[in-house]
Ligand code: ADP
């Protein structure tokens with residue numbers, strides 16, 4: 148991950164470090180609290196279906212600017228509508244993916260299902276979208292942020308700092324000016340090892356200038372339970388540490404209810420009292436809490452609705468269509484299908500799993516996502532959406548177009564044409580500015596910075612069109628304790644960066660949207676040195692936002 152000595156640091160929620168005894172005690176308690184409140188996962192290294200480890204978490208919430216958070220929340224229904232319209236634009240999906248499906252077999256298989264469904268007509272016109280728009284604060288907009296100029300001026304004054312690359316722990320403390328005394332600033336900076344060797348620690352207005360969308364997920368958007376669960380753990384920790392008054396700055400998070408209610412609304416629309424909601428799951432669900440809590444919420448809140456869990460392989464074995472093209476598992480009719488698997492090639496080990504996907508797609512069940520929603524969530528479609536004037540095709544209101552346009556960072560096609568080839572050259576010239584992404588979900592697939600040229604050179608011109616290029620976002624740092632199963636106790640203070648996900652639910656058909664709402668959020672935080680931060684993948688940690696204002700009253704500084 149690209150961060151250097153100039154990367155600003157968001158001020159923390161409480162003063163760190165904690166005294167060793169206090170830290171040990173609260174961390175041990177928090178680990179147990181996490182397991183006992185379902186902030187847990189199955190171990191990959193010592194797997195047992197009968198036991199859970201706590202999921203990695205950040206001990207106290209990471210700061211996030213209130214205004215930016217509220218902007219993201221307010222924008223979500225517009226993003227929902229955008230994605231709904233994109234999913235229903237056959238021409239746009241088809242032309243956008245035309246080059247990609249020539250070389251990307253997985254996307255081509257999805258597209259073939261789409262093509263067949265289009266040819267026969269949609270049995271179910273209603274789709275259930277449960278989206279998650281992921282975003283990061285950007286700290287590197289020179290035109291917007293006075294901070295960088297300021298730091299550069301200071302750096303220029305210091306040969307010691309300017310000449311040699313600073314150690315990773317040397318950063319500037321930004322957002323630390325308003326209201327506070329200089330002593331406090333220095334306290335935090337020193338406590339966190341952040342005073343650089345010429346003592347530049349302040350005088351900047353903001354640690355970020357805006358946020359940028361990392362990606363939008365239309366399939367298996369996780370953390371509906373773990374998002375709210377993170378808030379529960381961190382609220383407990385703050386109370387234990389005597390900071391109950393800080394809890395008011397942690398926004399409410401009803402993601403689990405919002406998402407499950409979306410499934411139930413779809414079930415209501417389907418209108419068959421005996422029908423069930425089907426979760427499509429992987430062969431082994433490590434992230435089990437983030438699925439079972441959905442199931443248990445539905446069972447407890449709506450006891451008349453049954454939930455089944457099946458793998459694609461099982462659906463292939465047991466599933467068939469009835470006379471009205473209803474999906475039947477044995478004699479049980481399925482109203483709603485919620486895919487928590489099916490987004491990566493490994494989920495389709497044989498043609499049987501693809502046949503199962505097609506069977507479900509042609510059925511009367513309401514899918515989350517339906518195949519066109521799945522395709523609308525591909526990276527290639529996201530790249531196409533970020534091109535000038537494309538949004539106008541999907542959004543009428545000029546203000547909304549402007550607001551959505553601002554969240555895109557540079558996204559570039561690598562198709563085999565003049566523009567794509569110019570982008571390829573640009574990536575070779577300045578790879579450190581970019582991330583290279585294939586049409587995959589689930590983390591661990593991207594190529595970053597200096598690794599890009601080699602990766603690109605290994606591809607043929609045509610193969611490149613399976614990938615897109617994206618500007619690297621530079622989020623500000625936060626500092627805190629990351630707690631992981633099996634890691635040293637007490638934890639050390641580390642530099643971290645966060646990624647916020649906003650959930651949205653949208654239900655409707657090509658002509659009408661019947662439900663559209665924002666449905667809570669999640670925050671994932673990773674070490675600032677890690678490229679990717681998947682929690683299930685073992686790199687990220689559960690977190691939740693602690694909202695700070697630019698006047699700085701609610702934070703410690
Ligand atoms: P996936 O579908 O595999 O989740 P993402 O596009 O979300 O793919 O990328 C995975 C991770 O890589 C993100 O969660 C984020 O940590 C990092 N990442 C992706 N795009 C960028 C970017 N433009 N700038 C910085 N980090 C990024």
Ligand code: MG
Pocket residue numbers: 281362589590
């Ligand atoms: Mg992602």
